[in-house]
Structure formats: C-alpha cells, structure tokens
Amino acid sequence: MKKILVTGALGQIGSELTLHLRNIYGNDNVVISDIKPSVPEGALQNGPYEVIDVVQPDQIFAAVKKHKVNQIVHLAAILSAVGEAKPTLAWNINMGGLFNVLEVAREANCAVFTPSSIAAFGPSTPKDKTPQDTLQRPTTMYGVTKVAGENLSDYYFLKYGVDTRGVRFPGLISYAALPGGGTTDYAVDIYYEALRNKRYASFIAAGSYMDMMYMPDALNAISTLLEANPDKLVHRNAFNIAAMSFAPEHIAAEIKKHIPEFEMTYDVDPVRQAIANSWPNSLDDSCARAEWGWSQKYDLESMTTDMLAQLKRKLGL
Numbered sequence: 001m002k003k004i005l006v007t008g009a010l011g012q013i014g015s016e017l018t019l020h021l022r023n024i025y026g027n028d029n030v031v032i033s034d035i036k037p038s039v040p041e042g043a044l045q046n047g048p049y050e051v052i053d054v055v056q057p058d059q060i061f062a063a064v065k066k067h068k069v070n071q072i073v074h075l076a077a078i079l080s081a082v083g084e085a086k087p088t089l090a091w092n093i094n095m096g097g098l099f100n101v102l103e104v105a106r107e108a109n110c111a112v113f114t115p116s117s118i119a120a121f122g123p124s125t126p127k128d129k130t131p132q133d134t135l136q137r138p139t140t141m142y143g144v145t146k147v148a149g150e151n152l153s154d155y156y157f158l159k160y161g162v163d164t165r166g167v168r169f170p171g172l173i174s175y176a177a178l179p180g181g182g183t184t185d186y187a188v189d190i191y192y193e194a195l196r197n198k199r200y201a202s203f204i205a206a207g208s209y210m211d212m213m214y215m216p217d218a219l220n221a222i223s224t225l226l227e228a229n230p231d232k233l234v235h236r237n238a239f240n241i242a243a244m245s246f247a248p249e250h251i252a253a254e255i256k257k258h259i260p261e262f263e264m265t266y267d268v269d270p271v272r273q274a275i276a277n278s279w280p281n282s283l284d285d286s287c288a289r290a291e292w293g294w295s296q297k298y299d300l301e302s303m304t305t306d307m308l309a310q311l312k313r314k315l316g317l
Helices: 010-023 056-069 081-086 087-108 139-158 183-197 215-227 248-257 270-278 286-292 300-315
Strands: 004-007 030-034 049-053 071-074 111-113 167-169 171-173 201-204 208-216 244-246 262-267
Touching: 004 010, 004 056, 010 030, 010 215, 030 056, 049 056, 056 087, 071 087, 071 215, 081 087, 081 139, 081 183, 081 270, 087 111, 087 139, 111 215, 167 171, 167 215, 171 183, 171 215, 183 201, 183 208, 183 248, 183 270, 183 300, 201 248, 208 215, 208 300, 215 286, 244 300, 248 262, 248 300
Parallel strands: 004 030, 004 071, 030 049, 071 111, 171 208, 201 262
Antiparallel strands: 208 244
16 A cells, blocks of 8 residues: 655645545554644545655655655646746755655655656647657746656666656646746636636737646546556656647637626736746647546536636625
C-alpha cells in the first residue's frame, strides 16, 4: 500500500487531489502538508497534516520518516503569472523545493510525482499538436523551472534509480478551488462571473487557443500514473496530457447556451497575454495514451454543463 506525502496540498490541485487520493488509499495513508500553520475546517482535516516549507529539507525528511512515506506527490510551486512578478521566489521554491524532495526521496527510497506544464514549451515550439519530444525554450521563469524540473527528475531516475513520474498539465479548470495566479485562470473566473453578473471581461485575447482540462480528469491522470507499470514508462517525467483546446470566445459561446444573456468583453493583460502567446495551442498526448492508458472524460460542452451546475450549488444561486 502506498503511504503518500502531498506537498503544497492546500493549493488549487492539492486540495482536491487530497480527497481523491484519500478515497483510493484511505485517510491515514495520505499525509498532506503546506506552509500554512493549520488546515481549514472541512474534509481536509480527515487525515494527517504536517507544516512543511519545501525549501527546508529537514522538514520534508522528518515527515517522510515519521509517517513511513514511500511516495511523494510534490505540488508546492509558484505559478506562471506570479512567477513573472517574483522570479527569484519562483526559482527558489520551484527548483529548490524539487531538489530537496528528490534528495529526500533518494535517501529514504521514495517515489516522486511532480507535475510539469505546457509552460515548459516556448514560442519556438510547434504550436499545434505539440509533440511529446520537441524543442523547449520557454520565456517565463515558471517555464524555465518546469523544463529544469523535468530534466532534474530524469537525472534522479537515471543516476539514482528514484522512481520519478510526471505529466505536463494544461490549464486546469475547477469549481472547488479558486485559481492560484496562472495564465489560464480566465477559464475559471468566467464561470463565476457568468453566474454572478452575466458578464465577464477576459484578460486573454480572442483567438488565443490553449489546452485546458477539467480537474476530475487531472486527478484521474495523477492517480493512474502513480499506479502505472514502471516497465512501460518511457518518458516518465514529462507526459503530454490533453483534453480540450479552445479560445476565450469558445468558452463564452458554450456558456451562452446555458445563460443566453451572458456577454463577454476583453480587457487584455499584456503580461498574461504574452505568456499565453508563448504556449502551444494543443498537445499531442499519444505517448501517455500508449504508455499508461491515459484518456479524458470531459470536453468543453460536458465540462461547462457540470461546472455551472456545481457552481450554482456552491454559490447558492
């Protein structure tokens, strides 16, 4: 049985992944951690919690030993837009934290899952159906740390035999957790504003295609890869995974099917637009499908239907 430590567990992915993993492995077998002194009231309290600053390796090692952890899911990171505002912080946390986790894993014989991102690509990368193996020259600090993280994880597998695995996530859309400073956050904000105010000003311009994924598919990708046969994994730390690719006008059109009076305008943020322009329009995820059976459940239409229904309940509308 896996005994899992999740770092950054109170963030956008971690708060939902914790419940997903505890449903699979049991509450006591999934230890969550974050830099915050306590867990907010709710379902996340149904299991062990440790305060861990990932730039402090002794804190990671102590939690691994205390709970007899054999799998680390490392999510603690600074995201794209925040990383551009605070590049030194992004480097220190994203790279320093991953290095510390990998060192602890090497010493304690743990497996490591850490996600990469479409941000690992850059403007010179092929835009459409971006191949699994291709040119990666990102132009953001977040992207730089993700490429370096992919390579560092590969190094620890090849050099030390640490069982490292990861996926390149597209933009993630969730009704449960608020976004955390990413370029694709508009695709979450738009649903809230559609329900509350029937209008939304997009900070991403029309025609800006980006790969997106509904959170239930993302959670399933993680748990499926954790259990995948290691003998079949060729790429390990940087699997492209994809579900849908759309521009702001497409998500607006889908929302209008449910809320006909909804209107969208544009108030483009040049920083986040420049980031979006540097990313692929869509990813080729055939390697993930072949090597560990990846497949998605949701497309834009089914996601929008579920997202609006869930948010109506959440917001009491």
